[in-house]
Amino acid sequence: MTGQIKHAHYFILVALVTTALLSSKVQALDVYGEAGVGFMKTSISSTSFRMSAAEARVGAYVTKGLGVELHAAKGVGSDTVNAIEVDLDYSTSIQARFETPEKDGGRLFMLLGYGQTSLDMNRSNTGKPGADDFKSGNFGGGAEYHFSKLPGLHLNIKWNRLYAQGGVEIDCTSLGLRFTY
Numbered sequence: 771m772t773g774q775i776k777h778a779h780y781f782i783l784v785a786l787v788t789t790a791l792l793s794s795k796v797q798a799l800d801v802y803g804e805a806g807v808g809f810m811k812t813s814i815s816s817t818s819f820r821m822s823a824a825e826a827r828v829g830a831y832v833t834k835g836l837g838v839e840l841h842a843a844k845g846v847g848s849d850t851v852n853a854i855e856v857d858l859d860y861s862t863s864i865q866a867r868f869e870t871p872e873k874d875g876g877r878l879f880m881l882l883g884y885g886q887t888s889l890d891m892n893r894s895n896t897g898k899p900g901a902d903d904f905k906s907g908n909f910g911g912g913a914e915y916h917f918s919k920l921p922g923l924h925l926n927i928k929w930n931r932l933y934a935q936g937g938v939e940i941d942c943t944s945l946g947l948r949f950t951y
């Protein structure tokens with residue numbers, strides 16, 4: 771029960787921040803989109819699985835240095851350890867993006883949000899195939915470089931902790947190209 775209450779707090783916090791930010795000056799929002807590749811590391815007890823994913827993000831700046839974004843990822847590569855195959859079915863989240871001011875084309879950023887990750891697991895030696903869903907608050911951060919000769923284009927690398935509870939950790943390190951409109 772406490773896990774459900776903890777999840778509810780994250781969801782309520784993200785929903786309140788998103789509502790408050792989006793209600794102010796909607797017509798002045800700068801929007802952006804991002805495509806990237808993610809490298810997932812999922813640890814279940816003491817066993818680690820490494821997968822790859824295609825990622826997409828869309829977002830809007832609600833004020834200078836603060837954006838709200840939607841993230842989605844789909845697995846494109848699975849991993850098998852001890853006759854257990856794990857693949858990312860999907861991952862979705864809503865995140866607030868906090869950025870430092872740009873200096874010499876670079877900036878740092880933090881991500882804070884709530885999401886769901888679904889893993890397909892084929893336990894061939896147990897006869898227990900199926901998917902497990904992991905819902906949780908998530909956080910991360912990264913660095914980004916703005917190409918001065920290509921207005922609006924940014925290259926970034928980031929790390930996200932998508933889930934960490936009950937002996938399960940799901941992390942994603944990503945490389946992305948973001949375009950600001």
